[in-house]
Amino acid sequence: xxxxxxxxxxxxxxxxxxxxxxxxxxxxxxxxxxxxxxxxxxxxxxxxxxxxxxxxxxxxxxxxxxxxxxxxxxxxxxxxxxxxxxxxxxxxxxxxxxxxxxxxxxxxxxxxxxxxxxxxxxxxxxxxxxxxxxxxxxxxxxxxxxxxxxxxxxxxxxxxxxxxxxxxxxxxxxxxxxxxxxxxxxxxxxxxxxxxxxxxxxxxxxxxxxxxxxxxxxxxxxxxxxxxxxxxxxxxxxxxxxxxxxxxxxxxxxxxxxxxxxxxxxxxxxxxxxxxxxxxxxxxxxxxxxxxxxxxxxxxxxxxxxxxxxxxxxxxxxxxxxxxxxxxxxxxxxxxxxxxxxxxxxxxxxxxxxxxxxxxxxxxxxxxxxxxxxxxxxxxxxxxxxxxxxxxxxxxxxxxxxxxxxxxxxxxxxxxxxxxxxxxxxxxxxxxxxx
Numbered sequence: 001x002x003x004x005x006x007x008x009x010x011x012x013x014x015x016x017x018x019x020x021x022x023x024x025x026x027x028x029x030x031x032x033x034x035x036x037x038x039x040x041x042x043x044x045x046x047x048x049x050x051x052x053x054x055x056x057x058x059x060x061x062x063x064x065x066x067x068x069x070x071x072x073x074x075x076x077x078x079x080x081x082x083x084x085x086x087x088x089x090x091x092x093x094x095x096x097x098x099x100x101x102x103x104x105x106x107x108x109x110x111x112x113x114x115x116x117x118x119x120x121x122x123x124x125x126x127x128x129x130x131x132x133x134x135x136x137x138x139x140x141x142x143x144x145x146x147x148x149x150x151x152x153x154x155x156x157x158x159x160x161x162x163x164x165x166x167x168x169x170x171x172x173x174x175x176x177x178x179x180x181x182x183x184x185x186x187x188x189x190x191x192x193x194x195x196x197x198x199x200x201x202x203x204x205x206x207x208x209x210x211x212x213x214x215x216x217x218x219x220x221x222x223x224x225x226x227x228x229x230x231x232x233x234x235x236x237x238x239x240x241x242x243x244x245x246x247x248x249x250x251x252x253x254x255x256x257x258x259x260x261x262x263x264x265x266x267x268x269x270x271x272x273x274x275x276x277x278x279x280x281x282x283x284x285x286x287x288x289x290x291x292x293x294x295x296x297x298x299x300x301x302x303x304x305x306x307x308x309x310x311x312x313x314x315x316x317x318x319x320x321x322x323x324x325x326x327x328x329x330x331x332x333x334x335x336x337x338x339x340x341x342x343x344x345x346x347x348x349x350x351x352x353x354x355x356x357x358x359x360x361x362x363x364x365x366x367x368x369x370x371x372x373x374x375x376x377x378x379x380x381x382x383x384x385x386x387x388x389x390x391x392x393x394x395x396x397x398x399x400x401x402x403x404x405x406x407x408x409x410x411x412x413x414x415x416x417x418x419x420x421x422x423x424x425x426x427x428x429x430x431x432x433x434x435x
Contacts, residue, residue, distance in 0.1 A: 002098055004174045005050045008167065009069055012048065013062035015163045020063075020116050021123035023048060023160065024132050025056040043353035044125075044164050046262060051097050053088060055105050057132075061115040067101040070115060075104045112139055116154055123160040161358060168352060169359040170373035175352065176413065178263035179375060180422060182219065183411055186257040186265035187425035189213040194427075197252050199273055203228040203242040210256055219258035223265060224355050227255035230273065234405030235385030237345065246273045251281055253405055257355075264355045266377050267423045268409035275435040280400050282430065284382050287319030288406045289428060291380040295347055299378075299412055299419040304367030309347040312380040316343050320382070327395050338391045342384060348377040351411055370414045375422070379409030 012021065026042040041052045049058050049071070057072040076089035093102035103111050116122060122140055126133050136157070143153040171179065189210040196209050206228045214221055229239040230246045234253035246252060250273040257265035270285065272278075277285060291312040298307045317339050320326040325342065326333055333339060350357035352375060362368050383405040390397060411422040427433065 001050055001174065004172065005048060006098060007172075009048050009060060011167055012164060013060055013068065016060065016062065016121075016123055018063045018119060019121040019123050019158075020119040020154070021060040021160055021163070022112075022136060023058040023060075023125075024127070024129055025051070025054050027129065028054045041262070043262065043358075044160070044168070047164070047168060047353060049097060051088070051093070057105065057108060057112075059112065059115050061119065063118055064115055067115070069098065069100050070111075071097060071099040071102045072105045072108050072111070073102060075106075109135070109139075113143070116140070117143055117150075118152060119154045120152075122154045122157045123163060124157055125160045126157075165358040165360075168357065169350060170371060171352060171375055171413070172373075175263060176373075176375075178260050179265070179352070179411070179413075182223070182258050182260040182263055182265040183267075183422040184425070185214060185217040185219050185260070186267050187423055188217065189256065189258070190254065190267055190269055190426045193254055194269070194271060194433075197246060197271075197273055199246050199248045199250070202245050203230055203233075206252070206254065207242050207256075210254075214258035217258075219260050220262070221259065223257045223259040227253065227268075229253040229255075229405065232386055232403040232405070234270065235383040235388070235403070236405075237383070248274050249278060250274075251404060251406065253407055255407065255409065257411075262353050264351060264353070265411055265423065266351055266355055266409060267411065267426060268379055268381075268407045269426055269428060269433075270406045270408065271433040277430065277434060281404055281406075283323060284384070284401070284404050284406050285430065285433070287316060288380055288382050288408050289430075290319065291315035291347075292378055292408050292410070292428075295378050295380065296410075296412065296419070296421070299370065299414060301369075301371055301414060301416065303370050305361055305370055305376075306367050308378060312347040312378075313339065313343070316380060316382060324395055325384075325390075325397065325401065328393070338394055341388050341390055342382050343380070344383070345379075345381070347380050348409075348412075351375045351377055372414050372416045374414040376412060377409050378412055379407055381405070381407030383407075 023045045025045050029037045031037050055074050059070040062068050071093040073093045074087050090102045093099045124136050147153045193206050193210055207226045225240040227239055228242045230244050230252045231250045233239045234251050252273050253270040255268040257267050294315045295308045295312040298311055317333050350359045384401045413420040
């Protein structure tokens with residue numbers, strides 16, 4: 001993988017020219033008191049370095065004569081390593097991670113200026129690490145103070161996301177291998193859940209079975225908190241309590257996926273716990289499935305990303321009008337978003353190192369046009385919760401529809417001639433959902 005990381009850094013340095021880019025590692029999060037969560041590196045930092053320790057800074061300075069890639073890391077400390085694990089250290093940062101130069105993180109203030117002073121711009125994301133934000137701003141202000149005497153130095157700070165995010169939006173073959181691996185494991189877990197779920201079991205039992213499969217097959221664990229939502233819980237988009245007992249005639253909405261070396265899968269399926277849809281559940285399911293199939297048909301290079309959502313919305317509105325949950329002029333309903341009590345989210349999101357991955361969806365009024373290597377979810381849904389209220393002027397909701405929440409989600413790769421559904425191994429037809 002080191003060749004992959006070198007290529008990514010090379011691509012980024014071509015874009016920044018005479019600038020210097022600074023990337024900060026993620027902080028170590030605390031679960032409670034002095035107990036820490038398992039460490040999870042910042043995605044952009046990891047994308048460029050593969051380095052998976054906290055308290056680190058990566059500097060890319062293509063204009064520097066000797067050190068174009070520099071790492072600041074924690075030094076070796078045998079006493080601390082006994083308690084919290086081995087550290088790569090300064091020498092390891094060069095030998096194992098390809099840094100042209102490496103320093104102890106304690107030397108950052110002393111060494112960083114030499115990589116900034118001849119740059120014309122600093123690329124840095126002002127994130128949630130306020131202390132480090134202040135460090136970068138301090139060095140920039142110091143260089144600006146002497147700019148009149150030198151006539152050279154970084155005259156601006158630009159968000160690093162503007163250069164790295166477009167790179168991350170187009171997945172390399174190595175990235176796709178990991179995403180396919182995450183998808184395959186997640187598919188196996190969903191298929192097991194379809195067979196395992198039945199009335200009387202608890203949501204957390206389904207969660208445990210799926211997450212066991214994640215780890216059993218080598219994934220790091222869940223890509224996000226697993227959503228195992230039965231009955232009316234299926235109408236809560238990010239339900240994570242997972243403590244209800246499954247009942248006869250319940251729907252079970254499962255939104256779960258695993259992560260492999262930080263690359264994620266994200267799958268949702270909804271099915272009847274007792275193996276048979278009620279007439280109302282079946283009707284809503286058919287609408288959602290038709291919306292997803294129509295949206296998938298528009299995925300090919302050059303097509304605007306927004307067309308996927310627009311297509312799904314139209315199918316959902318048509319379906320809800322046909323069963324009397326919406327009424328009026330379809331164009332007005334869509335324009336004024338009168339469908340939103342039933343469908344309140346977008347039809348998908350970018351997917352990669354982050355579950356909701358980086359990248360734009362449109363440029364002002366101009367669309368983002370799909371290109372090979374883009375990976376995203378396609379996930380239409382309809383949710384008719386106990387408290388759902390129609391917008392003014394729309395029909396009242398008959399109680400027979402309440403408590404039905406359905407979402408169908410797949411991970412999709414744009415290919416040169418269309419698309420590949422990475423998660424197609426999980427069935428979704430009505431005959432497959434019933435048993």
